[in-house]
Amino acid sequence: QSALTQPASVSGSPGQSTIISCTGSRSDIGTYNFVSWYQQHPGKAPRLLIYDVYSRPSGISNRFSGSKSGNTASLTISGLQSEDEADYYCSSRTTTSAHVVFGGGTTLTVL
Amino acid sequence: QLQLQESGPGLVKPSETLSLTCTVSGDSISSTNPYSWGWVRQPPGKGLEWIATVSYSAFNYYNPSLKSRLTVSIDASKNQFSLSLTSVTAADTAVYYCAAPDSFSNSIHYWGQGTLVTVSA
Numbered sequence: 001q002s003a004l005t006q007p008a009s010v011s012g013s014p015g016q017s018t019i020i021s022c023t024g025s026r027s028d029i030g031t032y033n034f035v036s037w038y039q040q041h042p043g044k045a046p047r048l049l050i051y052d053v054y055s056r057p058s059g060i061s062n063r064f065s066g067s068k069s070g071n072t073a074s075l076t077i078s079g080l081q082s083e084d085e086a087d088y089y090c091s092s093r094t095t096t097s098a099h100v101v102f103g104g105g106t107t108l109t110v111l
Numbered sequence: 112q113l114q115l116q117e118s119g120p121g122l123v124k125p126s127e128t129l130s131l132t133c134t135v136s137g138d139s140i141s142s143t144n145p146y147s148w149g150w151v152r153q154p155p156g157k158g159l160e161w162i163a164t165v166s167y168s169a170f171n172y173y174n175p176s177l178k179s180r181l182t183v184s185i186d187a188s189k190n191q192f193s194l195s196l197t198s199v200t201a202a203d204t205a206v207y208y209c210a211a212p213d214s215f216s217n218s219i220h221y222w223g224q225g226t227l228v229t230v231s232a
Binding site for chain 1: 151158159160161164172174175208212213215216217218219220222223224225
């Protein structure tokens with residue numbers, strides 16, 4: 001069981017927007033602004049999409065945006081494209097001895 | 112631009128030790144950059160699991176569920192860091208990624224391509 005809870009799957013049509021939630025606790029998301037989001041295509045290494053809740057690495061489309069409220073972080077993907085079909089993972093620093101926790105992952109299907 | 116490459120056996124017998132090495136290029140592993148060094152694994156068909164994050168001179172963080180079997184070390188002379196996981200079982204079968212997490216946030220900007228390690232007799 002993952003420390004951060006994500007929906008197993010989400011879907012959307014091309015051009016629409018979708019939101020993936022990531023629910024933690026006061027020990028992780030509620031304490032730190034150190035939430036990251038990763039995209040992973042089958043057979044590939046994860047790719048960093050969002051770090052420090054809101055920031056995008058260079059080269060990442062502004063269609064990807066992050067936010068946080070309380071113990072829950074969210075990834076919004078706007079203008080869905082077929083290449084956005086992938087697995088998405090959130091992670092956070094944690095005050096516990098675990099140091100870092102990941103979510104269980106969300107599979108995005110673009111209909 | 113950092114590049115990371117994992118190397119090591121793809122098959123390990125149960126109860127033996129899994130050993131992997133990550134070779135870093137693009138910067139010195141001992142430089143005062145914002146990155147530390149770490150490992151993440153992913154069992155087939157499952158999600159990501161953080162294993163460890165270490166820095167050259169400041170800290171070592173290990174996943175508590177693996178800590179008793181785990182050692183991560185840095186060899187600055189070879190610009191490499193290594194993972195050693197003892198007493199492996201089939202549950203340790205996974206793709207193992209080496210990574211360069213940010214030292215404060217642990218956001219992983221750089222990943223190796225991953226290497227599949229299968230634990231089987």
